[in-house]
Amino acid sequence: xxxxxxxxxxxxxxxxxxxxxxxxxxxxxxxxxxxxxxxxxxxxxxxxxxxxxxxxxxxxxxxxxxxxxxxxxxxxxxxxxxxxxxxxxxxxxxxxxxxxxxxxxxxxxxxxxxxxxxxxxxxxxxxxxxxxxxxxxxxxxxxxxxxxxxxxxxxxxxxxxxxxxxxxxxxxxxxxxxxxxxxxxxxxxxxxxxxxxxxxxxxxxxxxxxxxxxxxxxxxxxxxxxxxxxxxxxxxxxxxxxxxxxxxxxxxxxxxxxxxxxxxxxxxxxxxxxxxxxxxxxxxxxxxxxxxxxxxxxxxxxxxxxxxxxxxxxxxxxxxxxxxxxxxxxxxxxxxxxxxxxxxxxxxxxxxxxxxxxxxxxxxxxx
Numbered sequence: 001x002x003x004x005x006x007x008x009x010x011x012x013x014x015x016x017x018x019x020x021x022x023x024x025x026x027x028x029x030x031x032x033x034x035x036x037x038x039x040x041x042x043x044x045x046x047x048x049x050x051x052x053x054x055x056x057x058x059x060x061x062x063x064x065x066x067x068x069x070x071x072x073x074x075x076x077x078x079x080x081x082x083x084x085x086x087x088x089x090x091x092x093x094x095x096x097x098x099x100x101x102x103x104x105x106x107x108x109x110x111x112x113x114x115x116x117x118x119x120x121x122x123x124x125x126x127x128x129x130x131x132x133x134x135x136x137x138x139x140x141x142x143x144x145x146x147x148x149x150x151x152x153x154x155x156x157x158x159x160x161x162x163x164x165x166x167x168x169x170x171x172x173x174x175x176x177x178x179x180x181x182x183x184x185x186x187x188x189x190x191x192x193x194x195x196x197x198x199x200x201x202x203x204x205x206x207x208x209x210x211x212x213x214x215x216x217x218x219x220x221x222x223x224x225x226x227x228x229x230x231x232x233x234x235x236x237x238x239x240x241x242x243x244x245x246x247x248x249x250x251x252x253x254x255x256x257x258x259x260x261x262x263x264x265x266x267x268x269x270x271x272x273x274x275x276x277x278x279x280x281x282x283x284x285x286x287x288x289x290x291x292x293x294x295x296x297x298x299x300x301x302x303x304x305x306x307x308x309x310x311x312x313x314x315x316x317x318x319x320x321x322x323x324x325x326x327x328x329x330x331x332x333x334x335x336x337x338x339x340x341x342x343x344x345x346x347x348x349x350x351x352x353x354x355x356x357x358x359x360x361x362x363x364x365x366x367x
Contacts, residue, residue: 006195012017022071027202028222028315035348038153041244044254047130049121050105054217054265055264056271056279057195057269057271057272058272058274059139061139061140061157063144064140064143065147065148065149067147067148067151067153069152071101071152071153071332071335072330072335073103073104075101075104076100076101076141076331077154077156077157077158078097078139078143078156078157079096079098079100079157080096080133080142080157080159081094081159081161081162082093082159082160090170093132093134094130094131094134095118095225096116096237097114097131097146098112098114098241099146099150099152099154101331101332102289105157106179107285107290108290109289109290109291110330111134111241111244111291111293112293112295112297112331113128114130114146115237115296115298116129116130116233117129117131117233117302117312117315118301118314118315119315119316119350119353120317120346121148121349122136122141123136127353128310130145139271139273148342148346150192151318151337151343153338155273156272156273157271157273157321158271159271159272160271161268162194162198162221162267163198163269164270165217165221166198166200166216166217166220167217167262167265167269168247169220169243170200170216170217171258171261172214172251173260175214175215175220175246175247176213176215176246177215177220177223177243178212178215179223181208181210181213182230183223183226184210184213185282186203186226186228186229187219187223187226188222190222191218191219191222192225193202193217194221194222194225197315199216201218202219203216205219220243220246224240224243224248226239238296241294244264247305276318295327297323298320298323299327300323301315301316301317301318302318302356303316304316304355307353308353309353314354318329318358319351320325320343320346322345324339324343332361
């Protein structure tokens with residue numbers, strides 16, 4: 001009797017072991033299936049992203065100058081906002097010039113606006129307004145201009161036109177901006193031309209009075225173009241940086257479907273030399289980035305009535321070398337900086353050509 005019971009218990013134990021083995025095999029198959037599905041999803045997202053990246057106008061830059069300067073721990077990118085109208089492709093000036101400096105460790109992004117009328121060395125033997133470099137030689141010449149005059153190591157750029165900025169703002173549902181009475185008046189006036197360029201509609205703000213307004217794409221672009229209030233181009237670049245900050249804030253909270261629409265609409269309007277793999281890598285940590293302090297360049301300026309041999313109005317750095325040092329202190333506070341011989345030479349040339357020296361210049365704080 002005891003042997004029979006022992007046999008039954010042994011049989012049940014064997015059955016239990018078999019059930020556990022079958023259950024374990026099913027669990028393993030299930031995990032494998034889930035893993036495969038996860039990998040398929042990841043590959044699908046990557047493939048989707050790569051398909052979207054094909055919409056970008058990607059270029060390669062082969063003529064970048066090597067000034068021997070390297071900002072370890074930082075990635076510097078040139079952002080250009082072009083003022084091209086419909087059908088214009090050549091001779092387009094960069095209405096907006098911003099150096100975006102990314103701290104690779106903290107992910108903080110600082111923005112340095114270069115005033116477009118700044119008198120700088122724009123070519124091998126040419127001195128002119130900063131924004132003329134883009135018109136003469138495109139993004140490559142504009143990057144070389146920035147590296148040459150600020151001792152930077154920029155290798156990548158992103159260019160957008162009026163339409164791209166307007167589309168992004170509209171797809172994000174608009175942005176809220178505090179405006180003065182003067183800004184409201186000038187924005188309404190700029191909206192007429194901006195609407196014609198972008199072929200997008202807008203509504204005038206009436207009555208024209210100070211307040212907080214929810215701006216659509218045309219209005220946001222027009223706001224960033226204002227330069228006839230107190231502060232002129234200095235204040236205009238501050239508005240441009242504010243619009244970028246507002247866009248980044250809203251983009252972080254946007255739905256995936258909204259981001260998808262932005263990609264489909266705006267990517268064809270963007271030009272960059274970032275590779276697909278670089279963009280995918282940057283996008284992976286997008287939510288970790290934050291906009292930090294912003295500033296204008298040059299920080300110490302003069303506004304001469306004229307420069308011998310040149311026509312038009314210019315913003316002259318009162319000592320380019322000193323202004324470059326302040327820019328480096330702002331962008332790279334943990335790095336020691338000594339101007340290169342090339343920049344020191346350019347600084348001397350600008351003083352000679354304009355007659356404005358650090359000791360006697362008609363100084364004016366940019367911001």
